[in-house]
Amino acid sequence: MNLFKSRVLLTVLICCAFNYSQSQKIINQNNHWIQGERLDLKTEGRDGEKAIGSPYLNANFQPARILVNGQPPSVIPNVRYNAHLDEIELKHTDGKVYFLNKNIDSIKVAFVNEKKTYMLFSPKNDGVKGFYVFLTTNDKVNLLKKESIRLDKGTAEGNGYSSPKPPSYKNNKDEYFIVSSDGLFKKLPRKKKEITNSLFPQYSKEITGFIKENKLKLSREADMIKLIGFFNTLQ
Template sequence: MKQLLVFLGITFLGYTGAMAQMTFHSAYEIKKAVELLDFNRRHSGDISKFLTEANINGSPFLNDEFIEGSVFTTSKTQFVGVPLRYNIYNDQIEFQLGENPVQALAAPETIEMVQYGEYTFEYAPFTNAKKIKRGFFIIEEKGNATLYSKPQLIFENAKEPAAYQDAVPARFLKRPDEYYIRVGKEPAMLMAKKKDLEEVFPDHKDEISGFIKKNKVKPNDQELLKELVQFYNSL
């Protein structure tokens, strides 16, 4: 009997999880990927070709190959079956359908969420040099407080040959991810220093400070940052 109750409990949890997923998706008008071309045209005013640099080493992309996914808009439209990739350097979500040129999603402020492969992106506000900007972030932990990661890379110009040194081609170099925390509707804040871990949370200061010290949370440790955000969301 006990085993039966455990089985029924697991089944119920799976059912409610599936129902929640269905409810989320049913809030959107689902359209085929090809209709994204028209959506993009209407928001950008034009379809421009994507420029590539064949002589640059490295890659500006999180994933070089396109991965099929979905695009959710703020007007509650979901475009399904869209081949997607993220351009780290340009901070753009790109897509390509058939023989059409590669395009970046136009008017990203109309994009609520992008999902493909293991990634879920949000286009969110964040603070940068005391100014509020917007960009794409990968969701690592979602709740009242949300943990984002943001892939990083730099571009180095080509170097001419010099004495005892060969020429060096231009290249993209990957750098460690940056982590941001967003609480409620406030702009996301970069976790650059230890003090940022406490300053980002508007309340429960003592509990947060104690958790950070006890668990030795660092601003570049993704797993510990997840635990910190989970802890705050549980208070």
């Protein structure tokens, strides 16, 4: 083997080793993705596994592209969203389940098949840090959805009229928020008057006209997205 071929082979081996090491950022327990900086091992019973129902809107692990502080892993892991604990869970090939550490500043999880993107968001004013679904990607004002599932404790003992009830998961009604580039974070009202008076009172006339002209119903997500798009034309 001549010198040129040796150098080519050495370069290929180095690249392969580098790519392999990068892929382990999700799955190697000796790597910082799992040591607590980015991932924590999920322990049994953290979310009431004996309860009726599910803490997941979709319990299946699905491929997703993840950005943590702007850095992606070189593999596309299989993940799911725990709507009860507000956690993104990742399944390793060894069968163990990990969850992303929410102490990180920036996390973006884009599900490949569902076309759905969760982002870790920390409101500057009133609001709770957590994973929100970003329904729009505008420059000025965006619409976020908060999904959640509660765990009803049930009753350990019945009375003379009813039987004991086990704990059960119940879906909460989705909540919608707007976030603006200047830091505004506010729950989106579902009534027309509340939207015009509390969010953008200076555009009350324009917003009322747009809702009426387009026959928008603010109980429909698609119509809320249209309204947010119109907000951006007013800014």
